[in-house]
Amino acid sequence: MxxxxxxxxxxxxxxxxxxxxxxxxxxxxxxxxxxxxxxxxxxxxxxxxxxxxxxxxxxxxxxxxxxxxxxxxxxxxxxxxxxxxxxxxxxxxxxxxxxxxxxxxxxxxxxxxxxxxxxxxxxxxxxxxxxxxxxxxxxxxxxxxxxxxxxxxxxxxxxxxxxxxxxxxxxxxxxxxxxxxxxxxxxxxxxxxxxxxxxxxxxxxxxxxxxxxxxxxxxxxxxxxxxxxxxxxxxxxxxxxxxxxxxxxxxxxxxxxxxxxxxxxxxxxxxxxxxxxxxxxxxxxxxxxxxxxxxxxASEWITENLPFPKQSSIYLFEKECRPEIELGRSLAKKRGVRLEGLAYTYPFGQVYPPIVEARPSPELVVRSVIKYQYGVDVNTSQLRWETRKGIPRKIYMGDKYLGLIRHGDGFFVPSIEGAKWLKEMAPPPAFRIVLDSEGVEAVRLKRSPLTDHVLDVDPDLRPNMEVIVTDEDDEVVATGRSVLTAREVAEIPRTVAVKIRHRAV
Ligand SMILES: [Zn+2]
Structure with a gap:
């Protein structure tokens, strides 16, 4: 498939x-x-x-x-x-x-x-x-x-x-x-x-x-x-x-x-x-x-399968229940993130007319976006960032480049160094796709790993998540964008599970 x-x-x-x-x-x-x-x-x-x-x-x-x-x-x-x-x-x-x-x-x-x-x-x-x-x-x-x-x-x-x-x-x-x-x-x-x-x-x-x-x-x-x-x-x-x-x-x-x-x-x-x-x-x-x-x-089934984030903006013509906004709100609530810090981030930053009117500080944006995506609290005093028009873009820890806050949807896209930094903050399988040795070999050969070689995934995995690909020992193998839900990874054989972005092997 x-x-x-x-x-x-x-x-x-x-x-x-x-x-x-x-x-x-x-x-x-x-x-x-x-x-x-x-x-x-x-x-x-x-x-x-x-x-x-x-x-x-x-x-x-x-x-x-x-x-x-x-x-x-x-x-x-x-x-x-x-x-x-x-x-x-x-x-x-x-x-x-x-x-x-x-x-x-x-x-x-x-x-x-x-x-x-x-x-x-x-x-x-x-x-x-x-x-x-x-x-x-x-x-x-x-x-x-x-x-x-x-x-x-x-x-x-x-x-x-x-x-x-x-x-x-x-x-x-x-x-x-x-x-x-x-x-x-x-x-x-x-x-x-x-x-x-x-x-x-x-x-x-x-x-x-x-x-x-x-x-x-x-x-x-x-x-x-x-x-x-x-x-x-x-x-x-x-x-x-x-x-x-x-x-x-x-x-x-x-x-x-x-x-x-x-x-x-x-x-x-x-x-x-x-x-x-x-x-x-x-x-x-x-x-x-x-x-x-x-x-x-409005069904939960749609929310479970919804790709998130999406590249398309959301136009509101009247008061209505948009699954993208409902999911964004529920993720923010579940992870204890105030919407103010997500003013540039999907879906809140992509809704017209805006539903979150705020100009958060770069520090609040970095902290909020990473918590919203990964559920972890980062110590921003260790970080520095380059900003464009007041919005943080490239994020560093000392000399290490950790990743960027993507223009367009305001999501954090980690580098390999960023992935190593993130995974220390939450045990597997949080925001991870864990591969067996054949899956790791596929990544090394610049191929997309298939579902058959996935050992474990974040139970909340959904399409378009920025995920970290690891081996059995929780070593970072790659970063990538997920293609499937956790359930699909388990049920669909011989299918690409993740589009690799950066490789560590
Ligand atoms: Zn006709």
Whole structure:
């Protein structure tokens, strides 16, 4: 898992495809230009003709080169009460058709769902994709994930209550994908993705087109009501509503583009560190989405995963709960730092209009920033600093250069000497990433150490922390910027844990 950027609890990373991703549900031979699609296995099974051509791989069957995620289609099975189809049938079809991941038949009963997963495991070595109904209790979800996580590629559930989606994201190991099926409008994508959902899927583009419905930025409109097409996509450009009315496939393609563009814009907002702003703007489309947005951004789960500090400034338009500011306040409070000393430091120094109006002395800034970041009290009488416009920048102890207070976010970035000085003030694993000998060797060879070589980390580790990398004997190996949370370090194998800044080996 190569994490490119992150914001709130969302991670933009590259795996089979670029995540977070949108996968349309395809029927027959749609061949969308997305990197992945969802295919209903039950439909393939009921399609008698395709059962004869099951010798084909699913890629050949669909004439599609992207990633194919199976959906078991249990809702149809429920609906039509088809006793004909068994878990084994569906799993065998997927195995024969070389699906990259295999979805066993889900069940309303967790114990039956575990049995179905075990049966699938006995038929195929492919990783499993497991669907969880939103009716399960927290305990049931936890027990099911515990029993199946060793075989799972990922877990999926239906779009619905944001509480259940949050429960699922929190319960599933951070190395597995979380998929939410059946969203109705693109505007919900940034809100769901903020929770850390990796894939959203929908077949709505085609269903709406069948009913002559057109997706606009904020709603779904009967095509006949539109005076013009409020969209610049390659389908709508230069066309009129009448042009699309006679061509259902063009309408479906515009609708599909609406979903695809939304996920691209959401990924871009993650890169810019402005997912909060983007999700909020999109959630104002509908009161229910806005309600979900407010619940999502106030959740502890977001605070736990929030990269901190971020490079983006914070604009306040009204009184609102910004997770960045709430986290800054709670860290300052926990470590006994007055906000006055953090007037230049993230997030307080990056909020407009300002929420901390103070001009602290350089001495107070140095003392406050280091305590805020590392929880240690430094004796500033031993230190000296260079200032620029009254703000301390480079910090020294005698001749030793300890590091600098970074312009931009006001965070202290220690040098190797600074790291040696800091670590004496708190026992491991505080603000540390502890590596085994192979991890140390990777640093020496100028490579990024992977999670497999991490022995211990600060339990409060979060992305973007300025950390100290040590060996087993607490000797400083490097300094760097963390990429993952403490939980992710434990749960995600073969992944870069820290971007090295300065090396001591
Ligand atoms: Zn369009």
């Amino acid at each position: 190569k994490v490119i950027a992150r914001d709130l609890a969302a991670r933009y990373f590259v795996g089979e495809v670029k995540y977070p991703a949108f996968f349309p549900t395809v029927y027959g031979r749609d061949r969308p230009s997305t990197e992945g699609v969802v295919v209903n296995v039950y439909r393939i099974w009921t399609d008698r003709e395709s059962r004869k051509i099951v010798k084909k791989s699913v890629g050949e069957y669909l004439d599609y080169g992207g990633f194919v995620l199976p959906e078991s289609g249990w809702r149809q099975i429920d609906k039509y009460g088809d006793d004909d189809v068994a878990n084994e049938d569906l799993v065998e079809i997927q195995a024969k058709m070389e699906f990259p991941v295999v979805a066993p038949l889900p069940s309303a009963k967790p114990d039956d769902a575990i049995i179905n997963a075990e049966v699938a495991r006995s038929i195929t070595d492919k990783p499993l994709f497991l669907e969880i109904p939103p009716s399960w209790t927290e305990k049931e979800v936890f027990a099911f994930v515990e029993a199946t996580k060793g075989w799972a590629w990922g877990y999926g559930t239906r779009a619905g209550r944001s509480e259940f989606i949050e429960l699922l994201v929190k319960t599933v190991p951070r190395s597995k994908r979380v998929v939410v099926f059946g969203i109705h409008h693109p505007a919900v994508i940034p809100v769901i993705v903020s929770l850390g959902v990796d894939v959203v899927t929908s077949g709505a583009h085609g269903r709406y087109a069948d009913k002559e419905l057109y997706i606009t930025e904020s709603s779904i409109r009967p095509l006949g009501e539109l005076k013009e097409l409020p969209c610049g996509c390659k389908i709508c450009d230069g066309r009129t509503p009448e042009d699309l009315g006679t061509k259902g496939d063009l309408l479906a393609e515009h609708n599909l583009i609406s979903f695809v563009e939304e996920v691209k814009k959401t990924r871009n907002a993650i890169v810019e560190g402005r997912l909060y702003e983007y999700a909020k703007r999109r959630s104002l489309t509908h009161p229910q989405i806005y309600k979900d947005f407010k619940k999502v951004v």
